[in-house]
Amino acid sequence: MRIPRTGRSADELLAEIGELRKGDIDWRHGRAFSLVYNADDPELDELLHTVGAMFLHENALNPFRYRTLLKMETEVIDMAVGLFGAGCGSMSSGGTESIFLAVQTARDHARSRGIERPQLVCADTAHPAFAKACHYLDVEMVRLGHGPDGRAVPERYAAAIGDRTAVLVASSPCYPFGVIDPVHDIAGLAAEHDVLCHVDACLGGWILPWWERLGQKVPPWDFRVPGVTSLSADIHKYGYTFKGASVVLYRDRDLLQRQVFMYDSWPGGLYASSSSAGTRSGAPIAGAWSAINHLGEEGYLRLTSRVLDATTRLRSGVTAIDGLRITFDPDLSLFEFGSDTVDMNAVCDAMDNRGWNLDRQQGGLHLMVSPGHDRVVDEFLGDLAAAAARHGEARGGGHVYGGVVI
Ligand SMILES: Cc1ncc(COP(=O)(O)O)c(C=O)c1O
CATH class of the missing domain: 3.90.1150.10 (Aspartate Aminotransferase, domain 1)
Structure with a gap:
């Protein structure tokens, strides 16, 4: 298909899109x-539409040019840090990017200890974003079967840990079954073996704190658990903003530092970024900030x-x-x-x-x-x-x- 030679009016296009959407x-x-x-x-929905339109063209690539976005992003991260007991973190475009960043951080942390081809250990219920990240980042994935209750089995992790282990993964909860892995035991093993432990709370992160406060039984799953070193939690899921907003958090700043990329050998000037994207739409940052503050x-x-x-x-x-x-x-x-x-x-x-x-x-x-x-x-x-x-x-x-x- 080629681009049209002449453009069409907004009315005509909106009518066509309206027809197409009837099947959605x-x-x-x-x-x-x-x-x-x-x-x-409805009030949140209207707010998100307004804010999304307001920041549609703003670019968070250089936060010092868009001070409002810088403030909003810093506050979103601060609120997430407080909610989950983390030390620091950054925003990303979604669960998959947060997981990529955590895997890259774990890989480079392992490489700094002389491990050539690091391994990531997870249950087969872990989200495919881990397999994708391992594939892109040349990390070997060790995938273990889940137990009879659908949860990851710590004994299998213990047996799988070896010289090349970089990070153990626990889901809170996993997508297929909605069960929370035994984070306490898995993170304990990580601490014992001096490796990292990532909790994938992309799905559960922004609802579990309230679920627990409503009296539901929630086993400890965030940075309250010793040994948890990183955590991903998507605001575009149960945080109720529109797509493009997640956080990846760390216990220590030296882990977050491994995610930051700086390049000063370019005629265009210093390039610095703390996530994998370059240009970033301002809308998801403003949307996340608005949803959290509205609710x-x-x-x-x-x-x-x-x-x-x-x-x-x-x-x-x-x-x-x-x-x-x-x-x-x-x-x-x-x-x-x-x-x-x-x-x-x-x-x-x-x-x-x-x-x-x-x-x-x-x-x-x-x-x-x-x-x-x-x-x-x-x-x-x-x-x-x-x-x-x-x-x-x-x-x-x-x-x-x-x-x-x-
Ligand atoms: C547990 C879990 N982790 C990671 C992801 C990936 O998130 P995203 O689709 O935003 O990349 C999902 C998506 O549903 C998920 O449920």
Whole structure:
């Protein structure tokens, strides 16, 4: 396809986009269970649209040119440092970039100790961003099976630690099953063997503090645990800002320093950056700052109690449907459910036909709960029960999480 010779009017393009979007997922009405974390808060939504437009063209590449962004970014990092008990950190564009930065930091930390080809040890439930980072950064990934409860198994980590180990990874929680790995034991092993420990709280970071304050049992998982050296937490997930905002945090500044890149041999002048991007849109920084300040602790607690209510009803409702079971007992607001008797692909097809968008995993279907889902729990469970009781042949959909190659 070639670019058009003559441009088209904004009205014409908006009309075309409007038509195209009719086929897109209706996440605003609770029909989607991943990709969008719907706060169902019109004031926040309007604020984010306004702030996003305001900072659309601003560039955070040189923070000293955009003082407002510098202030906002510094404050977002400070608030995250306080929330998780970290020492320092930086913002990034998302979970994958935060994980890349943590892996690069761990690699270079290991290399500084004379380890040529460092290893990263994780459970098979760790997000594929770790495999991707290891692939790009020439780190060897040692992938261990999960235990009978879906969690990483510390004994397997202990057996896997060797001369080339750079970092142990724990998920809080992992995406497929919503269970939190035994961070305390894994971080303890890391400390004992003098290696690093990264906690992937991309998904759980911005909801677990409130989940715990609402009385839910949450095992210690952040920098309160001795031995945890770095942590990733996405604000564009349960922090409820739009895409492009995460933090990667460290216990010590000398680890963060390894992430900073400085280059002074260029005619254009000194180039310095603390994440992998060069030009960075100002919008995600301003969005994250606005979402956090708009919601505050009270707002996060309010939204989390809606997530908790919807999760509790969904968990018991799914379990009550004949033939369905939740794969592993989740610690948070997401879980997989499957069946020994019902064809889950066919159930998913039937749910698709009713306008729901569930994710298909290897062992069943995946539910990720947002505040707005509390409005649709009954309708969803009614449709799911009907789909489980009466469905046709599966159309053969596969389990797909990420993007396709374009
Ligand atoms: C546990 C976990 N880690 C990392 C990521 C990657 O985050 P992103 O898609 O923002 O790169 C995700 C995404 O869902 C996740 O659930």
